[in-house]
Amino acid sequence: MKKMFDKNNTKKATRDSFVTYGIVILVFIIVQVMVGTGSMSSLMQGLLVPLCIYSIAAIGLNLCVGYLGELSLGHAGFMCVGAFSSAFFTKYMVDTGMNENLRFVLAIIIGTLTAALFGFLIGIPVLRLQGDYLAIVTLAFGEIIKNVMNVLYVGKDSKGLHFSVSDASALKMEEEGKMIINGPKGITGTPHQASFVIGIILILISLIIVYNLVNSRTGRAVMAIRDNRIAAESVGIPVTKFKLMAFTISAAVAGTAGVLYAHNLSTLTALPANFGYNMSIMLLVFVVLGGMGSFRGSMIAAVLLTMLPEVLRGLSDYRMLIYAIVLIAMMLFNWAPKSIEWRQRHSLKGLFSKKTKGVQ
Amino acid sequence: MALLEVKNLSISFGGLRAVDSFEISIQKGQLYGLIGPNGAGKTTIFNMLTGVYKPDSGIIQLDGKDITGKKTIDINKAGVARTFQNIRLFKEQSVLDNVKVGLHNSYPYSALASVLRLPKYYKAEKEMNEKARELLKVFGLEDKENYLASNLPYGAQRKLEIARALATNPKLLLLDEPAAGMNPNETKELMETIRFVRDEFDMTILLIEHDMKLVSGICEELTVLNFGQVLAQGKTKDVLNDPKVITAYLGE
Numbered sequence: 211m212k213k214m215f216d217k218n219n220t221k222k223a224t225r226d227s228f229v230t231y232g233i234v235i236l237v238f239i240i241v242q243v244m245v246g247t248g249s250m251s252s253l254m255q256g257l258l259v260p261l262c263i264y265s266i267a268a269i270g271l272n273l274c275v276g277y278l279g280e281l282s283l284g285h286a287g288f289m290c291v292g293a294f295s296s297a298f299f300t301k302y303m304v305d306t307g308m309n310e311n312l313r314f315v316l317a318i319i320i321g322t323l324t325a326a327l328f329g330f331l332i333g334i335p336v337l338r339l340q341g342d343y344l345a346i347v348t349l350a351f352g353e354i355i356k357n358v359m360n361v362l363y364v365g366k367d368s369k370g371l372h373f374s375v376s377d378a379s380a381l382k383m384e385e386e387g388k389m390i391i392n393g394p395k396g397i398t399g400t401p402h403q404a405s406f407v408i409g410i411i412l413i414l415i416s417l418i419i420v421y422n423l424v425n426s427r428t429g430r431a432v433m434a435i436r437d438n439r440i441a442a443e444s445v446g447i448p449v450t451k452f453k454l455m456a457f458t459i460s461a462a463v464a465g466t467a468g469v470l471y472a473h474n475l476s477t478l479t480a481l482p483a484n485f486g487y488n489m490s491i492m493l494l495v496f497v498v499l500g501g502m503g504s505f506r507g508s509m510i511a512a513v514l515l516t517m518l519p520e521v522l523r524g525l526s527d528y529r530m531l532i533y534a535i536v537l538i539a540m541m542l543f544n545w546a547p548k549s550i551e552w553r554q555r556h557s558l559k560g561l562f563s564k565k566t567k568g569v570q
Numbered sequence: 571m572a573l574l575e576v577k578n579l580s581i582s583f584g585g586l587r588a589v590d591s592f593e594i595s596i597q598k599g600q601l602y603g604l605i606g607p608n609g610a611g612k613t614t615i616f617n618m619l620t621g622v623y624k625p626d627s628g629i630i631q632l633d634g635k636d637i638t639g640k641k642t643i644d645i646n647k648a649g650v651a652r653t654f655q656n657i658r659l660f661k662e663q664s665v666l667d668n669v670k671v672g673l674h675n676s677y678p679y680s681a682l683a684s685v686l687r688l689p690k691y692y693k694a695e696k697e698m699n700e701k702a703r704e705l706l707k708v709f710g711l712e713d714k715e716n717y718l719a720s721n722l723p724y725g726a727q728r729k730l731e732i733a734r735a736l737a738t739n740p741k742l743l744l745l746d747e748p749a750a751g752m753n754p755n756e757t758k759e760l761m762e763t764i765r766f767v768r769d770e771f772d773m774t775i776l777l778i779e780h781d782m783k784l785v786s787g788i789c790e791e792l793t794v795l796n797f798g799q800v801l802a803q804g805k806t807k808d809v810l811n812d813p814k815v816i817t818a819y820l821g822e
Contacts, residue, residue: 419685426684426691427674427698434660434671441658444620445672445738446646455681 227421230506231414238410257520259474261513262409263467268496268508269416270463275494276503277424278456279436281341284332284348285464286489287355288325290480292465293472294359296321297397300473301390302366304401314403318412318469325465326458328355333457337450352490359480364391396479397472404474412470413509416463420505423459432456464493499540514540571634573598573774574619574742579628581618588614590798592628594776596742596791601768602776603789603806607818610795612778613655616744620652621645633741647675649741653731653748655778661720665711668719668730669702672737676701705733708770709763725756729763736771743767745777749784757781761788786810794818 241258244250271285296317303313336347363374367387374380378392391397423429431452434442443449472478482488496515500507518536522529543549572595579592589611596602604612617623619630621642630638637645651672660668677694684691706712709729714722719730728748735743748764749757761784767773779785785792785806792809794801802812809815 422685422687423681426681427670427677427679427694428681428684430663430667430671431674433663433667437660437662438658440622441654441660442671443642444646444652444654444658445734446643446675447671448643 223421223425226506227417227425230417230421230509233506234410234413234417234509238406241406253520253523254517257517258406259404259409259470261516262406262413263470263474264493264496264512264516265413265509266409266416266470267464267467267493268500268512269413269420269505270460270467271493272497272500272502272505272508273420273424273463274457274460275497276501277429277432277436278453278460280337280453280457281345281494282348282457282460283345283487283490283494284350284352285461285493286485286487287348287352288329288461288464289468289471289489290352290355290359290485291328292321292325292468293478293485294391294397294468294480295324295465296469297400297472297478298364298390300400300403301397310401310403314408314473317473318466321469321472322462322465325468326462329458329461329465330454332461333454337453337457349487349490352485352487356480356482356485359391359396359485360394362391363389363393365389394479396477398477400472400476400478402473402476404470409470412466416466417505419459420463428452428455495537499537499544501544511540572596573600573633574776575629575631576619577629577631579615579618579625579630581614581623581625588798589618589625592795592798592800594793594803596774596776598741598774599768599772600774601764601788601790602774603785603792604776604778604795605780605785605792606795606801611798612795613746614798615795616652616746616778619645619744620650646738646740649739650744651735651738651740651742652744653728653735653746655746655750657724657727657731659719659727659730659734661718663719664715665706665717665719665722665730666699666702666715668734669705669737670698672734673698673701676737676739702737705737708766709733725752725760728752728760732763732767736767736773741774743773743775745775745779747778747780749779749781754783757784760784764788782810 241250245255267285267289270288271282274280274282274285299320300313300317332348332351336344339347361375363376363378363381365372365378365381365383365387367384369384372381372383372387378389381387431442431447432455434447435449435452439449471484496512497508499515500509500511515537519529519533522532525532574594574596576592576594579589580587581589592615604615606612614623618625621640621644624639628638629636632648632650635648637648637650640648660671663671677698679690679694703712703715706715709732711726711730711733714726719727722730732743732745732748745764749760752760764775764777765788768775777789789806791804792806793803794809794815796818801818802809802815
């Protein structure tokens with residue numbers, strides 16, 4: 211069944227975005243209470259920051275897939291760029307006695323901007339391609355970034371920075387020099403500064419940016435390009451500009467997720483498990499399952515699918531089997547006409563609006 | 571001076587000369603028809619006028635300015651808007667938003683203003699909503715503004731396309747088979763709408779159409795195209811009685 215009405219009417223859309231902010235804040239309060247009363251296992255507490263990370267990354271990818279309508283399989287690459295650039299900055303500044311919080315804020319900004327820069331540079335050639343080709347090129351980009359990070363050696367001594375792509379000894383550093391990026395061993399000893407509070411704040415900021423962008427002149431232009439490029443051009447929409455803008459912002463948001471990732475672990479390495487194409491596809495699953503164009507759905511899918519394997523840990527060998535079955539079941543039921551109808555009838559929006567429009 | 575002046579316009583695809591030495595001159599405020607059998611090159615001409623194709627030779631002048639071979643976006647900004655033979659709406663957006671996309675260049679504000687929800691955003695959005703609703707009212711779509719464009723009935727989709735084109739504030743409106751797929755009642759209604767648009771917006775309209783009732787009913791002048799060449803040109807009545815035209819349409 212197709213939806214009859216569009217929720218992107220300005221007022222309704224604003225209400226919709228505030229419902230999402232409300233849910234995020236509500237979840238935050240519940241978690242804080244649970245942590246405070248000690249009713250949350252340490253395993254779950256350890257999952258809180260990763261949940262934020264994947265939610266943010268899924269929000270970023272949804273902007274690209276759901277609104278721009280371009281399939282990107284390289285968002286783990288942008289996360290990787292954000293993670294390494296910010297961790298590099300933090301490691302570089304760690305001895306300078308800079309205020310910790312200021313340093314972290316700067317690290318977030320640097321990680322985000324670097325990912326945005328990569329998004330922009332990759333976007334220029336890639337957005338000329340469409341559909342499958344774009345997916346293939348972005349997939350390759352993600353893999354290249356990951357592999358580059360595995361052979362990159364950067365050290366710092368009194369003379370400044372040393373770079374190499376062969377091994378640590380090729381840096382020719384002084385004795386007291388310090389490794390910052392150590393090839394496959396990555397960046398070690400990044401201060402653990404990411405927390406659930408920071409994660410929630412970053413989720414809210416990302417949400418505000420993407421919601422406000424989507425419900426504006428820019429968002430309409432981006433969606434117009436997605437729906438019909440030729441018609442968009444015929445009414446004077448600069449197609450390349452808006453495609454590039456949406457892709458860059460999408461990459462930047464993924465970069466923010468990367469910053470959080472880097473500052474949540476003491477060792478940052480570019481492994482296939484964290485920044486490989488598996489992660490890109492995982493993000494895509496969040497977006498598709500949560501509903502393309504629904505940022506709230508992306509977050510819910512990200513949270514459920516990240517928690518599920520952990521919750522099922524007790525089942526050991528059957529864990530992934532059940533995970534797969536749940537995934538298929540969610541996919542089927544999420545888009546079944548009956549369940550869509552049920553959701554529309556019992557939607558949260560109904561509680562906030564005075565009159566609900568029936569669906570024909 | 572004519573609003574649209576086209577001289578010696580030609581384009582070939584491979585060995586096929588799709589349009590050959592096409593000429594047209596449309597005065598401001600005119601309702602002009604472009605007719606011809608299928609494959610005569612009518613839509614190709616529209617595509618050249620709007621920059622989708624680059625002509626091999628010829629000059630297109632709009633209001634004295636040369637727009638030959640420019641990009642679609644720049645031609646739209648210069649004042650040419652169009653509709654499409656196979657409707658091209660922004661299907662997943664609301665009716666209101668479709669028109670607001672058309673208003674994109676008339677109410678500019680930056681992406682930053684929208685992210686930070688600056689006063690400029692609210693002001694521009696309010697004006698856009700007012701303007702878009704005004705346009706929807708002209709086409710009797712004001713009570714359907716929250717519908718998804720793809721859920722409108724066929725006739726209403728055609729009207730919405732015209733509304734969206736008008737939102738770009740053009741000097742010249744190109745309609746590609748506006749009555750295609752409409753029943754006689756809808757066609758009659760459309761004729762009135764087109765005439766109303768011309769009078770209300772002081773618009774110059776060039777339209778491609780197969781429906782002879784519509785063409786003879788509203789067009790003041792006609793150009794008949796056959797195999798990429800101009801077969802006849804002039805006042806509607808004279809052209810439709812031209813033996814050459816009758817032969818082209820009905821055969822020997």
